[in-house]
Amino acid sequence: MAEVIALSPALDPRDRGGPLQPMLIARDLRKHFPVKGARGKSVQAVDGVSFTVRKGETLGIVGESGCGKTTLARLLLHLIVPDAGELIFDGEAVNAPDGLSVNALRRQVQMVFQDSYSSLNPRMPIRDSVAFGPFIQGREKPEARNIARDILAKVGLDPDLFGP
């Protein structure tokens, strides 16, 4: 516990809750999908999941296929709305009246998809795919492209090879 706190960055402007505030708290998340044709029956994809992730921690979720791992991940991003339960990101309740808006959450959380072929728009060069996030969050196009170039360079990719 003490080590985790020591590892977390001391002064990051994005760190709003402070080092002791858990990064993400899920409380009793639930999502049931109604089954077509069967009245009243439903698939209990996620049924009362609770966990806490502290800053600097990594959480792995393991399970057989179809047990709701992806549904849980989609719930964490509010890509699907939970039937019940609470999501607290850095001390702020997500989608609550006085909490964090879904759009503000999406500025800070992203998902990495399994299938790299369908994760990237074939019509866009990689640079524009990377720049899409900042662009859609309100940056100007040239500025977003510069951010994307920086990111590509940071991960060891030559930006000139990934966009015209």
Add this chain to the structure above:
Amino acid sequence: MADIVALDRPLDAFAEQAPPATRVRGYWQSVFYRLRHDPVTLVFASIVLLIVLAALFAPLIAPFDPYKESIVGRLKPFGWREHLLGTDELGRDMLSRLLYGGRISLSMGVVPVLIATLIGGMLGVIGGFAGGRVNTAIMRTMDVFYAFPSVLLAVAIAGAMGGGIGNGMLALTLVFTPPMCRVAETATTQVRALDYIEAARASGASTAAIIRYHVLGNVLGPVFIYASSLVSVAILLASGLSFLGLGVRPPTPDWGLMLSTLRQSIYVVPAVCAVPGVAIFITSICFNLVSDGLRAAMDVRM
């Protein structure tokens, strides 16, 4: 054996290699690059361009007045008294009529397809992206039109509202909207299920932004290719309508109408009677081949 150089650190051999010199192209750049290296498409595209230009500048090129009749000069063969392609049953110059007729035949081919692409494409993207009941409502409505054979539908509409170029175009637009809508809907449905749409949504993009930046670009390819192949069908259908007397009215020159009125003289001057048919044939073949070339050039997954 002399070629083999001992290396202290073998990985350096890779580290020192310069990255391959590749030019990175945007989407449209790469499409034009592929088109430039496709001689067949280029040749047929230039023929299409030539036909369009010839129709456009008909008043400048046409050697005679397309409406000028002559009692003595009726149904003359190729090359008779400077009439390069002969004369028709009223003694009018065939070449001039062919050039002027191209204006109407081509616009009957292009305009309905353009309008149908706009309307059908829009409805298809909306239906495909919304899914569910909205999609069912749109597509089932389209299916009603789809159920009619296209020629029959065009004849019925043109027949009900009377002939004329405007009504003919309207009929063709109605015929082409459902298949256009279906192509757009299929493409949209396929794209919508892909992860990058979900990733865009997770980045905070609104539905409008997702359609604008991720869907339209991927739907444009199939829609554009299908539209270019429909142009030849539209020219044929328009000619068919004129042939049946439901499109253009005489004496306006139009390829289908010319074919129709000349058919009685097929035993007198067979070559002259075939001229409008050949024009229709060449134009539609060229449009089809250009469409095939575009299909190859615009496929991003190649």
